[in-house]
Amino acid sequence: MTAQNPAPKVLISDALSPAAVQIFKDRGIEVTFDPNLGKDKDKLAAIIGEYDGLAIRSATKATAKLLEAAKNLKVIGRAGIGVDNVEIPAATARGIIVMNTPFGNSITTAEHAIAMMFALARQIPAADTSTQAGKWEKNRFMGVEITAKTLGLIGCGNIGSIVAERGIGLKMRVIAFDPYLSAERAVQLGVEKVELEDLLKRADFITLHVPMTAMTKNILSAENLAKTKKGVRIINCARGGLVDEAALAELIKSGHVAGAAFDVFSVEPAETNPLFGLENVVCTPHLGASTNEAQENVALQVAEQMSDYLLKGAITNAVNFPSISAEEAPRIKPFVALAEKLGSFLGQLTEAPVKGIRIEYEGAVAHLNLKAISAAAITGVLRPFLPEINMVNAAMIAKEKGIVVEELTREVAGNLESVIRIVVEAEDMPRHASGTVFQDGKPRIVEIRDIQVDAEFAPHMLYVRNADKPGFIGQFGSLLGEAGVNVATFSLGRDKPGGDAICYVAVDEPISDALLDKIHEIPMVKRARRLRF
């Protein structure tokens, strides 16, 4: 790594397997491993600003407040599934990719749910305590059989499906409430797809496997719990807050619910809870994902994913950005730069509010993964008005502002291999420009207002629209020379002899206001703009 491009820094603030540390080191990433830091939000906030990546489990709360201090953060990697401890909109707004490992701990968590079901059915934890206390209470611990009982799944995604398969293997009848479960998948799994009301009425065991969302929060409310079959047993290895714990405690006390096994609680770490201390309640401290195998899986996966992003721009399992594979990332990169610069060119020329952005992809570029390139184009166009915009939040911001974004692809790009053309529809007029990337990987602008040009983008540029008349170049060049402004590149184009011309110039120094005024005074000049890239 060079001094200009130091090694990215990653902070691991939760108890990840040390396997993650090794992966980061092997990939050339500087890593700080402080597994208890996530529990100390002030200490975490004090140092988060130094890091490019944050690797977490569920103890670290990546709140909007913490992210405000995370000035350099580019990626949050969740070694696990649930990302409800990360404020995704705040991360997105700051351009931080949030990724998880959606499969690494699913078997382990499903097995925990099955273990909880057996623990409940045979009251194993209480029987264990009693036996080890020398009580031998053989008559107290009468259980129920699982065979032929109805298992009701709320949520039948990755974990729910594994629980379904295990349940079927245990000779249970499995029913599932999941609006997104297709009829084909239900048949393939051998589960009966039902409505929630039906599940509540029929299930002997209910197990939850939904994420925590506005729709699922309190899904087993007091009202829904009251609709359950008498003698039901409820298992929650998904998220606290999916079940009204106080209402459930009352139903257990009244004998309507025969028992509950909870791994997750509405407040964690759970020091008190309405369920604690009740007969036939089994609790574990969020252990669903806690097996050697699962922790190894998620730590390795998250470290590889975060390294791929920080080092190559590859995006896998992000919850707030489309995927970009490690193979496509280097091919996309020059076009991302082109789209951003071309968009920025148009954005800097646009003075009226933007109504729409159309990105046209012609030739080979049309076959690439276009999401990131379009996000870069939107970012470029809107950054002059919205300095906070970035590739991660661009689509969201455009939508919020009512800006219509269109993508269009064409097989051929004239005599070039690839062309990106961006059309910005503003309230005053549409503006468009095209660009390409040559073999050297550098973005170039090749058309402005249907006039052909050929220019690279430089930090300081001047764009002049003028009447194509003799004498302009002389006057223009003299003004720059007199002001001591060195010209790096000079690109000219016109629609027809004597018609409209443009002049696109890279200069080594910033153009002063006084010089810009003088350029405007040249009679042929219709418009002159300083541009920054």
Ligand SMILES: NC(=O)C1=CN([C@@H]2O[C@H](COP(=O)(O)OP(=O)(O)OC[C@H]3O[C@@H](n4cnc5c(N)ncnc54)[C@H](O)[C@@H]3O)[C@@H](O)[C@H]2O)C=CC1
């Ligand atoms: N206790 C623990 O340590 C662990 C807990 N989890 C929790 O388990 C949850 C489930 O994980 P996965 O199965 O991997 O997620 P998933 O995304 O594969 O499955 C979730 C399922 O819930 C369904 N769903 C969404 N909204 C719904 C609604 N309103 N009503 C009914 N169904 C709905 C979805 O269609 C999807 O099929 C995670 O979100 C996480 O909160 C995950 C791993 C470990």
Ligand SMILES: O=C(O)C(=O)COP(=O)(O)O
């Ligand atoms: O992966 C998940 O969603 C989990 O809930 C696991 O949480 P943990 O990593 O054990 O804190």
